[in-house]
Amino acid sequence: MIIDASELPDATLSARVCIVGAGPVGISLALSLAEAGVEVLLLEAGGAEQSDASQAFYEGAVADPAMHSPLDEYRERRLGGSTTIWGGRCMPFDPIDFEQRDWIPHSGWPIGPDALAPYYPGANRLCEAGAFAYTTESAFGRPMRPMIAGFDGESFTTDTLERFSCPTDFGTRYRDRLAQAPTLRVVLNAAVTEIDLDEGGAIVTGLTVRTASGGTIAVNADRYVLAMGGLETTRLLLASRRVQADGIGNRHGVLGRYYMCHLAGTMGVFRAAGGRDAVWHGYDVADDGSYCRRRLALRPEVQRTHRVGNFVARLHHPRIADSHHDTAVLSALYLGRSLVPKQYRKRLGDADPDGFSGTLRHLANVARDPIGVARFAQGMLLGRKLAARKFPSIVVTPRSGAFSLDFHAEQEPNPDSRVRLGSDVDAWGMPRLLVDWQYTRGDVVTVQASLDLLARDLARSGCGTFDYDPDAVETEMTRYGAYPGHHIGTARMGSDPRTSVVDADCRVHGVANLHVAGAAVFPTSSQANPTLTAVALALRLADHLKGL
DSSP: OEEEGGGSTTOEEEEEEEEEOOSHHHHHHHHHHHTTTOOEEEEOSSBSSOOHHHHGGGOOEESOTTTSOOTTSSOOOBTTGGGGTOOOEEOOOOGGGGSOOTTSTTOOOSSOHHHHTTTHHHHHHHHTOOSSOOBHHHHHOSOOOOSBTTOOOSSEESOBEEEEOOOOOHHHHTHHHHHHOTTEEEEESEEEEEEEEOTTSSSEEEEEEEETTSOEEEEEEEEEEEOSHHHHHHHHHHHOOSSSTTOTTOTTSOTTOSOBOOEEEEEEEEEETTOGGGBOOSOEEOTTSOEEEEOEEEOHHHHHHHTOOOEEEEEEOOOTTOGGGOOHHHHHHHHTGGGSOHHHHGGGOSOOTTHHHHHHHHHHHHHHOHHHHHHHHHHHIIIIISOSSOOOSOOOOOTTOEEEEEEEEOOOOOTTSEEEEEEEEOTTSOEEEEEEOOOOHHHHHHHHHHHHHHHHHHHHHTSEEEEOOGGGHHHHHTTTOSOTTOOBOTTOBOSOTTTOSBOTTSBBTTOTTEEEOSGGGOSSOOSSOSHHHHHHHHHHHHHHHHTO
16 A cells, blocks of 8 residues: 555554665565565655655755765655666675775674675565676676786686666556555655654654644554665654654764765776777676676785775776767767766766867767767667666767776775764754765775776786876865765664664664664675665565564
8 A cells, every 4th residue: 555644644653564765775675574464664755756845855964065965966755765866786795895804994794795695686686687696607607708808817807797777766666566565554755753762762662754744643663664775864863862862873973974985986098909899898788688797896805915995997988078089979978968867967067178179179079970979879769768678878989999997996984974963954843964974095095006906907918008197096086076876884783882873683772673774784885886785685684574
């Protein structure tokens, strides 16, 4: 059953498990529980569609606007959450990501990779990312065209994959299953504004819910799960201060700290010894029709030897704004960047370094190959706009044969990188957030060392050269600030309440019936996008709750 909270004025709702937040994590958790016969109440603050009025509740402040996107961007307050706008990139965490690494401060999970292994295949199915197979051998079982002809890396491998969802909008894809599950009620436009505790602060006694029409709903359940994303989960816990003055789960001041995203950038020039035809940087299609892409991945033993974080890179087209790439399609994208969706426009928005003369050169590039531009546009229309499983991203082989390197790196947990309550309040009187995202010197070292190792691997293999300015690494990795949409670590998992918010079962320390699901509980960020692991962790939590 799916209903709107406005249809339930001043009601009291009860369930065995109440889940707050109907994004991919909340929906996955609700379906797993309900289809096992558990009575579930799933509350979503937004509606079935995007609403500017609802989205405004996400507004907040950032300490440095150059380092973090506005808080009402790159996340959606609606059924399906941010899967309504995501790119669909999926990959599991690597075993090394779970380890306590003495060179990564505050690293180490209270669970190991074996704890999530049984749940990753189910997460892959829910994300519709094809089979749970993330190496070329397991995914294809046949010889593949090399990513770079002749590459034989000591530090890097090209044998691991990232896979892509359709991308699946969980709200649309699973709406019928949510509506038809007999023990599940989904309530839209139901914003939780307070978590109520008993006098001792050890048990959640209920939730206060506000409706879009101004009504109030009380909620009672045996167990409560917050699945609102790394920012809103933290906000609600911090704002629930009637019994625990510093916020629920924050007796030791950990809640909201260790805020991580990812470090990303595009830099340098790679030229293959065999020319542009010696490079395959596009997508391979698995037998099930899903798109896969190989990466240059830093081997775990090399991470240990050089004491750096996890790191992957992809060959990429040159910077689109620079007209000297002499590539018609890239120039057409630059000239038409206002038509690109907002969440992807940022990296196209740099001005051409040559100003007006650069714009003229872009026009000349397009004029040189209008047929190529037309073919590209047709391919994107058929393969992305009209296809059920969309072509994941722009892949263009530069005419010059000069590729850039697009990297994605782990960010260290840093207690000074944090999310806290600001002085402004929203329409319900809840404090808005103030986000102060920070990076560390160790983050810079990870990227610097990884790029150096990759340049050495390429030169040693004799397959090409990678030229870049080592002194420009920090500038490039912070060009766009925190990688948007990845909100990790603010309610971290651990065995010690003094350094974590939830335990290995995602239960808030000291509160018997309150759990947190999603990337907020990740102690470390890996190189991987968080959605697949967040869904796998939700399925593990579902199995735990079924047994209580």
